[in-house]
Amino acid sequence: MSQIKELTRLMKELEEQLVVCMRCGMCQSVCPLYEQTGREADVARGKLALLDGLMHEMFKDPQGVYERLNKCLLCGSCAANCPSGVSVLEIFMKARVILTEFMGLPPAKKLILRGMLAHPGVFDQMTEWGAKFQKIFTKPVNDTVGTSCARIMSPLIGDRHFKLLAEKPFHRIIPSLDTKPGKSGIRAAFYVGCLLDKIFPHIARDVVEVLRYHEVGIYMPEKQACCGIPAVSSGDMKTFGSLLRHNLELFAPDRFDYLLTACATCTSTIKEVWPVMADRMGEEGMRQVEKIAEKTMDINAFLVSVLGVRGDAEIADKAECITYHDPCHLKKSLGVTAEPRTLLRSNPKYRFKEMLASDWCCGMGGSFNLQYYDISSRIGQKKRDSIVATGCSAVATGCPACMLQISDMLSQPGDRIAVRHPVEIYAESLKTMVR
Amino acid sequence: MSHPPLSQTVVKEFQEILGKDNVFTEEADLACYAYDAAVVEPVMPALVVRPTESEKLGRCIKLCNDNGLPLTVRGAGTNLSGGTVPTSTKGVVILSNAMNRILEINEADMYAVVQPGVVTAKFAAAVEAKGLFYPPDPGSQAVSTLGGNVAENAGGLRGLKYGVTSDYVMGVNFFDVNGEIVKSGSKTVKCATGYNLSSLMIGSEGTLGVFNEITLKIIPAPAHRKAMMAVFDRMDKASETVAAIIANRIIPCTLEFMDNFTIRAVESFSKAGLPTDAAAMLLIEVDGYPAQVEEDAQKVEDICKKMGAASIRVAKDDAERDKVWAARRSALSALAKLKPTLVLEDATVPRSKIPEMVQAMQDIAKKYNITIGTFGHAGDGNLHPTILTDKRNKEEWHRVEKAIEDIFDKALSMGGTLSGEHGTGIAKSGFLHRETGKATIAWSRRIKSALDPNNILNPGKVIGG
CATH class of the missing domain: 3.40.50.10700 (AF0625-like)
Known part of the structure; x- marks a missing residue:
């Protein structure tokens, strides 16, 4: 019982943000998940009410709330359309952290996040082995889309059609860069991101070529780590913290004018998630996070609004x-x-x-x-x-x-x-x- | 507060009818059906069920009645008077959103038949795709259901010219407490048989029966429309303009009022280019045949000028028009952004009394030292005084409750009503006698007890008890 009290105490941190929701229900009209299921627990209003109910001890089922909270795309459609301006994503991520820390990270997630993702070297090594052996278990299915499927039934892959891991990840093609700007006078850091590095290295190469064409100086340190979104959305602050520290060491904000990524999720994580989830990084870390966030830009936006x-x-x-x-x-x-x-x-x-x-x-x-x-x-x-x-x-x-x-x-x-x-x-x- | 479990036998019976997927028993699901958009205490039901077809819906109702389980039907749960909040923790919530098919849109006879869970805006769009028009457009239309609209007699922005939901209901086919189908109304324009049960069901808030199918009237879409925005430097000038337009025998399809407080809230949210220094503004739209629209628009413009409007802007194109209406539609939620608790009232007065009502809202806000933003359907006398507060501040909340009573009394003293379009629910049931007198409530309760002897149909709503 005292444990529940402890949980409600932790959740009080969210109270000021939770009261903003007036339960108007307008999020129902934009939630892709609710459109499929029609269940109130799947839409933002329902999840916010669950957090509120847990905080006020209307019922005592943190496990049930945790499951429902995790059943969310974190697409932010609700937040973008919420006229009351509820910070839905921030609330959901913080609540995931509170509930995960209260109940413990599930073993499978622990293995993937703490055993692999948290250690960029291990993660790179494992995906490279994967790239070597994947063809034994897969076969190509659609050459226009460039997808493969499993040769034999696999519970993990199911009947998905997926992109294979690249034979050579981007960090093996171009390990690092540190070039001076030409006529653009701009120095940009290139944060590659896991998917571009491991599955779409040709896009990362195009980013480099485009930046070279515009004579933008590129700062691309080696051994970049994941932006941390898989960790933070699983409520795993330990892994998130270690990835963030790793990246902060690589990307000192005075080394570049802009930090660019070609991944929507990496960009929004660095720009929107880092600043609200980095409060455990100490004052100096927080200042650095804010500086980086300010300089972070999507590659499309950079090319059009900065380079014209x-x-x-x-x-x-x-x-x-x-x-x-x-x-x-x-x-x-x-x-x-x-x-x-x-x-x-x-x-x-x-x-x-x-x-x-x-x-x-x-x-x-x-x-x-x-x-x-x-x-x-x-x-x-x-x-x-x-x-x-x-x-x-x-x-x-x-x-x-x-x-x-x-x-x-x-x-x-x-x-x-x-x-x-x-x-x-x-x-x-x-x-x-x-x- | 632990939750009283429902007998496993009853739960099993629901599961047999609906399948396990459509019977919610876990607390974390039930808690999602304990509230709606009204400022009332949440109450968790004991069970939530989701029938997917009418026959199953009928069996669920009978099962509730046989076991004395109170039932509340819920569409999107956007109700503003607590109509979809259960009053008992032994209650069952019946979701209508899996019964969401448009069964027929009959262009030749200009009617449509829908299941109660159809979303209002989706229906309006389907009708519009055929060049026809379903006018009722409550603020929550993007998510609200037609069943809920009929049960609450929902209004909207077009009430002035086109009326409200009740003006479009041709018939309702509903279940009584025994799960038997009762038919009312017809697909014909005229129908003079039997009691007018449709009228009894409209606005009955789920206390007399459960809708199965609804027949709605649809009309030709207006050929032309014109929207304009009149800005005033004094609130009384704006409200007097509303009265003047009506007095000049012009019926715009929409005539909306916004005070300065609301204008600023909406503008900061929508960036629609509203004049944030204006004391008040009117948003006016006329529609119909092109020649008539142009003539009416000119007349309205002249009246606004004569009444002292500081400026008038006519929407150049549909895009500009849509922007203005989108801004107006966001008023409620934009206000909600400012304080944790928002109480939206909809006390309504005869339209000529709008200037007096607007003044009264200012006086009441001053008297109780609270914040009231006023906007709404001025053209039909239905203003939305919106109180912004924080319910956690008990002292202020007490003043808010007093202010609400004053608003009710003021509206009634002018020959008005407690609610123009949000319904009585639980939020206003305690005040209803002030409008109707005690005998009316006693008579209504006799109807209720005759039709629902076990008092299982959304008990406690409208007439209390």
């Missing part, structure tokens, strides 16, 4: 139709919507076409996809239908995690639609120009 890339290419005769999916962590967290579209319009080989509900979540949500693959797929199916309805032969999006989900959704029914990053499209246009 324009989307006014004259469309070529046989232009390919391309559409765009708004990653939640770009549009809803950071308000970046126009810039990636501008990049798509910068390449004469493409004709841009909007899809219906381009900002409806793709259903990925990181570990949500692992835990609730069935719901994740139903949400993804809706995205797939919107993409197919455009008749385009390619879809671009500014988030490698969305790229994985969309690839799976398109590959399963056999759609022949390529999944691209806007930076690839822009880089392609530069290569054509050079020729």
